[in-house]
Each structure stands twice: as structure tokens, then as C-alpha cells.
Amino acid sequence: MILTDIQIEAVRRFASPVRVEGLGAGLNILAAHNEAGKSTVLMALRAALTLRHSSKAQPVKDLFPYGGGSPHVGVAFQWKGQSCWLEKKFGNGKLARLDLGAERFDGDEAEERLQALFELEKTSKSEAAGLWNALLVAQGESFTQPPLLGGGRTSLQNCLQQSMEGVTGTAEAGAVLALVNRQLAQYQTATGKVTGRLRQVQEESEKARQQVAFLIDRRHALEEDIKALEQTRRMLRESESPERRRHAEEELAGLRQTRDQLRGLAAEEQVAQACLREADVRLQAIQAEQERRQAHKGEIARLEQHLAHAQAEQVDLARRAQVADQNLVEAQNRLVAATQQHRQARAVLTRAMQRVERARNQQALEQERAVFERAQAAYARLEKAQADLAIMPVDPAFMRRLAKAVQGVQQAEVRIQAQATRFVADVQPEAQARVRLNGKPCPVGPQLLTSVTELVVEGVGHFTITPATQQSATLQTDLAAAQAALDKILQEVGCQSVEQAEHQHEVRKQAEREVAQAGAVCMALLSIPDASGAAATLAALRLALNEREALFARQQGEQEHAPEEEGAGLDVQQATHMEQNAGQQADLARQQEQDALAQRHAAHTRLEQALAQAGQQQQALQRYQRELMAWHTEESDLTLLNHAVQIEQDRQQAQAELARIAQTRQQEAPLAVVEQGIMRREQDMDKAREQAKTLSMDKRERETRIRQAEGEGLDEQLAGAQRHAAQLQSEEAACERERAALALLQSTLIRAETTQTQRYLAPLVQAMQPAFSALFHGVTLEMDTQFALTGLTRQRAEAVQDLSDGTREQIAVLVRLGFAELLHKRGAPAILVLDDALSFSDSQRLETLFDVLSAAATRLQIILLTCHAEQFAPLRGRMLSLRPMEHFMAPR
């Protein structure tokens, strides 16, 4: 089918008739600016196809022009080699006309034939719809996949050449699957997680199992309680047995009696042991007394013997003390003589040393006198040099002033030379004499001329050179002033020239060096830090030297007039030797005196000691004798002996008593054992009482627990819980079986439905696949039974709703193109009209889409309405235009 003409009149903005010019096979592009009426053209085309001419519904009202009139649409097309014409007018003068080749239909008949031709179904009183709705794509519709109503689906189903039964089966499969899903939802969620009744049963079953386990534990506890209660009762009966208690009490009484007997024996034993100990003590005291008296007697005899021996020794010691006294007197005399000799030798030595000292003093005086004289000479030279220096006026200050005056003269000369005329003569040597400057032979080289100069060249003539006279007078005055200042300075020191002044300055520096050398000698000789004090130091030194020389002269005179003494002829060494000998003699005499003194002291000390010891012994002897006398007076030796005999008898009696007690004890168990036995039995009885109390409590507790368990009917509860658990287990198994069957049924149905759908949609997918493959490489399409593209798989499965706007638009356009291709293949009329589509596609995709559309346009007519002429220019389709017409022109 190919649209060849579209005429519109009184439709929305088109009050006057317009025609779409240029329509033909293949690609047609109507490029016009916004609000040019492109969408109105599409609207009119849709109205002609799908709205009944007699309708007054809203879609028809929307067609009416703004300025009034009845919408009028005419469409010419080629179909199966025939020229066809469709014309509809709405509102006043409504009409419907369909020419199919030579056949013409009008009014409702035309509507019926139109719906049959384009496979449209009535969707309302005024409207019909079919797959064509998907092929006329208005602005904004290109982003969504076409919603197919009954007519559209029917068309597609016809295209897919499937029996209605297959489609019905799919619907019923959906219904069955819905039921399965609903039933399965009672057991599991969509993700397979257990839920609903199954989960409830599982939870209840688990609780029931726990309850059974709990009751079984309680049953075991009850059995344990019952066993333990019997045991407790047995033990309680045993512990509370009167026979057992009586036996224990009798045994305890017997033990206590034995313990009392043993305690009596122990008391008797203690008394006997005390008697024995007392006898021992008394006997030991008597023996000690006897021993003491015997010791005293022995001591008295020993002291008497010692005293006799001491008297003889005292006589000997007295004689020795006398001899020691005499030795001491002799030693003291020898010491006095030696000491005198030593004193004399020391005086000789002193005089010899005084002589040596005097000689040394004289030598020192002489040296000091020589130094003094050298210092005095140096000082005189210093004074002379200083006097010379004082009369020399050319000092460094003067020299600085002189240098400054010289510099002033030089600067004045330089300024004059700077203004001088430069005269350079380069005269041959042989001609030098013939050229004269100011009358003198002209020197070779540059000359500065500051005043009028006369140049004569022999054989040539006379030349006068007058330099520039600007400031010459001032400069000459300055020079004269500077020269005068210099002369004045030189006159101050009496010099005629600078060189003379410089010579005098050199003489002055020589005088200064002389002063410095003389001062240094003075300071070195006089050991002073500054030469200025040299005069005073020299005066003081002279005075001191004179005094010492006078003193020495006086001592010298005294020495010469002193009498001759012993040893005067000896020198110091000899005197020293003599003094040392005398000293040794004195030391020896002193040592001997000390020895004699020590011997005397020792002899007297021994004598005194012997006398003191004899006194002590005498006193001890008297004391022993007194004590012995006193003891005898108190208790004689015989009486003491009688007491000892009596005590020995008491002792033997106590030992006999102890032997008897020991013999008696051997016949009984030890007291500790008996007491331990009593204690153990008492503890046993206490323990038995405590145990009986504990057992009674335990018995009561267990009886209470058992009564409680009995009252609750534990076994019945357990049986009930087990029954409940078994029922739940059975129900859980049934639910699981049901769930497994439903899950299997669900998966099988889904698989079957998928297979069926794929098979059913295969022709449609096949029709779309090339275009999709061109745009999306390696793509696989997924469609549902409502012909909606639900997803595509490239590298992975992607849901359509998750794709970008541009991609979704491209997909929607390709799906519509697929529908058109499918209709075309079946020989049904099909074109594709896109209004303002593909505006979101990138350039690369758009290129590919153009290729796809161009290829499709070789098979069916495609009309693109756009406001982007340049964007669609590469398509190189037929360019359409909206051209006003004078009249609506229906074919004849």
C-alpha cells in the first residue's frame, strides 16, 4: 500500500484546504517548522481511518477548526495495483466514501469496508482500532510500545497464523498458573522461602517437639524423684532407728566413763611427778650446798698457800726497784752532758752559715747596682730622645693637612687641563727643529695648551693658538689659592717644599722609634709597666740600694771587729758534720735515760701489783672463812646429810606411785584415743540429726514435686504432646508434599508457557530480529503473549523498562516497524508514519536506524514528520510539503 495524496480541509489549524505533496513509494519526509501542521496531518489520517464519519464523540470534536467548519479529509492510495480513495467529512455535511479501484462505497458501507480492509475492530460506538493504530505514531508515542487492543491482537494473531486455540490455551495456562501460584503462596514466597501454613506447621511442630522433650525430661525427673524419695525414706528410717540411737548412746556413755577414769589417773600421775620433781630439786640443792662448802674449804687452803709465796716475792721486787732508781740517775747525768755538747756544735754551725749568707748578700748588691746603672743610662737616653721629638713640628696631623693642600692644588690643575686645548704634533724627526712651539722645538705627541701659544714652522710661517677662555680666570684663581694655602702650610714648619716637609716627617718618626726603644729598656730593667714611672722608680731604687749597701757595710764592720770563737775556722760542711755527731750522742743519751726510766717504772709497778694481789687474796681468804663459818652456824654438815637421806626416801616413794599408774594405764586405751572416739561419736550423732533433718526436708520437697507432677498428669500430658507432635509432623510432611508438587507444577507450567510463547511469537520475533540485530548486535528478543517486548538479551538479560529513553524509543519504533513488516508479508495494507520520532538517538544509532528504515522502505512506505530537516537529510527520501489548495479535489 502506498499513500499518494492527503488532502485536509477545516481540520484544526487548517481552515483552508491543504495537500501533502510529493507522496510516493519508499521513504517520505515531511520536514517543516513547529506548528506547521504536521501533527494535524497525522491526526487527520488517523481520523479518516479509525473514526466513524457520523460520530460526535470527543475525538471528532477535537478535529474541528478554530474558526469553524466541518473537518474534511481525503486520502488517496495504491492497493494491489488499484487507485483507491478514502474521504470522510465530519459534522455538517458528514460523508464517508471509499473507492477501491472501480468500486465505490459510501456511508456506513464505506466504514465497514474500511474496517475490513484495515482489520479494525470497533472499540466504541464512534471508534475502531487495530494494528494500524500502532503504525501511525503520533508525537510522544514513539517512546512506548504500542498498546494493542482486540483488533490489533487479532491482526497480529492472523499474521502469526496460529490457531485461536493456541492463544486460548495460553490464557488458560495463565489462569492455571495463577491458581498454582496462589496455592503455592500458602507454602512459600516467590523466592522459595517457607511461609504461610507450612511455616506455621513447622514452627508449631518444633514447639511440639520441644514440649515433648520438656515433658520427657520432666518424666525422667519425676522418676528420679520417686527413686530418690524411696532412697531418702530408707535412709531416714535408718537414721531415726531407736535401736541404733540407743546403741550409740550406750557406747558413748562407756567411752565417757573410761575417759573420766583416765583423767583421774592423769591427775594422780601429775601429783606423783610433782613430788618426784620436788625431791629431785631438794636433793640437788643439798648436793649443791655440800659441793659449795667443799669448794670454799679448798679455796681457803689455796689462798693461804698463795699468800706465803707472795711475801717472798715482794722482798725480791723491792730490791729490783732500788737498782732501777740508781740506773736512772746515771742515765740522766749522761744526757745532760751530751745535750751541752750538741748545743755548742749547733752554735758553730750557725756562725758558719751566717758567713756564707753575708757573702751571698754582697754579690746580690753588686748585681743590683749594675742593673741600676744600666737603667739610669737608658733613662737618660730616653729623656734626650723625648726632647728631640718635642722640637719636631712635622707630626702626622700636619702631614694630613699637607696632603689635603696638595690634593687641592692637583684638583685645580686637573680642572684647568680639562679646559685646555689638545694639540698633537706628529713631526718627522728631521723636521722637528723646524717646528717650534712657544719658541721651543715642538715635542712629538699630544700637548695641552691652556694659554695663548705661538707655533712657528720654519719655512712656513707663524701660528697663534688661543685656547678657549671660558672660566679660565676662575680656574687660574682657584689654582693660585690652592697653591697659596699649600705654601702657607709649608711655612708653618719652615719648609720650602713638600719634599722637605716629608723629610722632616721621616726624621720625626726616627726620633719616635728611639723614644720607644729607650722606654722599653727602662721598663725591662726596672720591671715597670710604663716608662713614665721610670724616674720615680729609679729614685726609689737608688735610695733602697744605698740603704742596703750601708747596712751591709755596717755588718761587715761588725764581723771584722768580733772576737775569735771555737770553730771559727770551720766551714759549713765541717760544722754540719760536727753538729750531727753531737746530736747523735745526745739522742743516745736520751734513749738510755728513757730505758732506765721505763725499767724503774716496771720494777715499781710489779712491786705495787704484788702488794695489791696479796691484799686481795688476804681479803678473799677472810671472806671465805667468814662464809664457811656462817654456813656451819646455820646448818651443820651432819644435819645436811640427814636431810639428803630423807629426801631420797620421798623420791623413791613417788617413783613407785608413778610405776603403779603406768601399769594401770596400760590396761586402758589412751585418753586421746578415748576422747577422739567420744568426739567422733558425738559428731556422728550430730551429723545423723542433721542428716535426718536434711532428709526430712528432701523428702518433703520431693513429695511436693511428685504430688505436683501427679496432679498435672504428666504421662497424659506427654501422650497428648506426642500425639500433637506426630499430627503436626504428619501435616508438615503433607504440606511439604503439596509444596513440592505445586512447585514442580509451577516450574513445568512456566517452562511450557515460555516454550509455547516462543514458538507462537517466532514469526513476529523473526520479523523484528534483523532490524534489532542491526541496531543491537547479537541481541535476543523476549516478548510476552500480549506482543509486548519485555526484554532483550545482549551480554545479559535486560528488562526494557530499565533501558535509557533513547534506547526504549528505538525499540518501540522497531517493534512498530516489525508489526508493519508482518502485515506487509501477509499481504495486508501497511505503512509506517512517525511524527517527530528518534530525537533522542545519538548520531551513531541514528545512522543505523536510517539504514534500517531505508531497507524497510524498499518494501513498504514510510512517512517521517519532523521539524529537524537537517537531521533527516541523510535519509534522502522524498521530501514532502504542505501546499494550500483552492478546493478540496476528490478524484473523479
Add this chain to the structure above:
Amino acid sequence: MKIVHTSDWQIGRTFSFVDDEALGALQAERLNVIQRIGTLARQEGAQHVLVAGDVYEHETPSERTLRQPMERMRQFGDIQWHLIPGNHDAHTPQGVWHRLQRDHAVPDNVSLHLQSGPVLLDSGHNAWLLPAVLQRRHTVSDLTAYMDQAPTPEGALRIGVAHGSVVGFGQGDEAQHNPIAIDRAAKAGLAYLAMGDWHGFCQINARTVYSGTPEVDRFGTGGAGGGECVVVTFDGPNAPPVLNQHRTGRFVWRKLENVVLTSRADIDALENRVRAIAPDQPDTILAWLEVAGMLGVEELALYENQIERRLRSAVTCLRLSGAPQLAAGPDDLDMLGVGGPVREAALALLEQVQAGGPEAAVAQEALQRLFLLWGEVRRATA
């Protein structure tokens, strides 16, 4: 002289395979049967009822369960009830008998025999009772052995009562416990040995008899019948006793094994067979059906409706083991249409069923559900 011999009341017993409503009814009936026994004793002129053990199901029943049978017996003050412990309610410390005595819960017309030894039963008839007393659940010695030497007056009517397994009868572990010599009655000179433990009536010899439980409590009774009491008539110490069985039970327990269903007729027959157990009182029926077989899609739906829903509602308990399998073939698939996903799915499931293996059972269930759901969808769209 007449006595009524009964045993194994098992008061407080629970049943895991019945619902709560049925459980309540079954437990209540185990108490109600005491009244029927008392009434029987009166009708027969029997002064004594011997209960040969297992009065209670549990060693620690609840207080109410403990006292309920006592109170039922108290209502028959003219009848003397003689009770001995059984393996379920052995005379253990703190056991049921101890509790009853301790709490003074035993009516005067009830005698608890808790010690072995002759007890005067009826002075007028010089009748002596020789009880065997179980002190614990299981014993390996014959507690009736003492009866051989138990002294009774000359010419006395000696009646033994015991709970255990007669040696040589029965199988399994239970038969090894609490043994009783098969010739005890003869050796001990007993006119009658009233036995308990087996839940169905069983006569070992002329003087040794298991009465069975008065109200049936299981599908296999361990003997013939069940739900009965025995009225024993003595015409002297040496004359053989005369036994008369009397039905006392209300519920009828029946297990139908190897029920194979292959057609609609089989399903009808099964229902009729169950209902025939108690045609006038289907609410007294407890049936256990072991079902197998193969049914078509329609028949399977019929089975579910007729057996699993209708019959289950009619009886007290319908316990099913196994189920008929779906025998679906290509013909059955035609009802799902000649094409379409449902048929595809059914075909896939059928292949899994036919392949066998552990997944086949699940596939079978899934296929059954598919047919059921398909039917629902079709009915909804029709």
C-alpha cells in the same frame, strides 16, 4: 456363683491418628464402658467384677483421670470391684495405687489387691481370690507361681487373677515380659485364672482366659474380637467354669488391607464395605484403609470426593495408608486441548511419572493437581 471378668480398661489412653473430636469421644467411651460392665454384672447377678490389670494407661495420670473410674464404680455400690495392677499401672512407689490409697480415693466397693496372697472373696461360697501383683512394668518371674502353695480352706473355690503373657502364646517382646505358666490353673488348683494384657478375648484353656478390653482401642487387638466382657459361672470348686461373652464396646475398629482401586465400581464397593461395618451407626466406625491402584482422571476426582470427603465425614475415623495413583494417558491429555502450555506441562509431568524414580511421585501429585486446577479453570470460564 458368678463373676464378671474384664481387663485393660486403659483409662487415659490417647490416639495419635484421630482428630481431637474423635479422641474426646474415644476417651469418654472408655469410661462409659464401666457403667455398661456394672449394668451387665447386675443383670447377670454377679456380685464381683475382676479387673485383671491395666485399669490406667499411664503411671501418672491426672487427678481427674485417676479418680474418674473410681467414681464410675462407686455408682455400683452393690457390686464389689477387684482391681490388680497391670504393666501400665504397676504398683510402684508413688504409683497410681499409692496415690489412690494415700488420697482415700478408693470407694468401699472397690478392692485394690496390691499384695500376693489368698483373699476371701465370698464367704458364702467359700470363694478365695489369689491375685498376682506387678510391682514394676516388666518382670521376668512368674508372679502366679505362689498360687501353687497358697493355702485356702478345704473345698474352697480358688480364683486367680493376673496380668501378663501366658508362656507359649503371643509373639514379640511383649510376650517375653511378665510370663505366666500356661498350666498355672491346673497346678495351683484354680477354678479359674482371670487374665489381662491381651486386648482381644482369648481362651487359653478351660480355666485360663483373657477377657480382652471392654472397649476396643486398636486395629489389631492381639486376639479375637475385643470390646467384650466375660461372665463366668462356677458350679463348685472343681467343675469347669461356664463362660459367656458379652459385648460391651461401642466403637468398631476395622482395618481393610490391600484395597486395590482401578475403577469407579471399586470406589463404590469400598465405600459400601466400610459403611457395612456398622450400617446403622456409621459414627461408631474407625476404619483404616490400605489403598492402592490406578485411577483415571475422572475416577481419581471421584475417589477424592467420595472417599476422602464424604466417607471421612460419615465415620469417626478414616485412616488412609497409600492412595490410588493417577492413570493418565495421552487420551486424558486431550481434555487439556490439542495444544497449548497446559497440555505441554501435563505431557512433561506424565513423562516424569513414567520415567519412575524418586521424582515420579512428586510428578504424579503435580499432574493430579494440574487436572484438578484445569477443571476449576474450565468450570470458571464455562
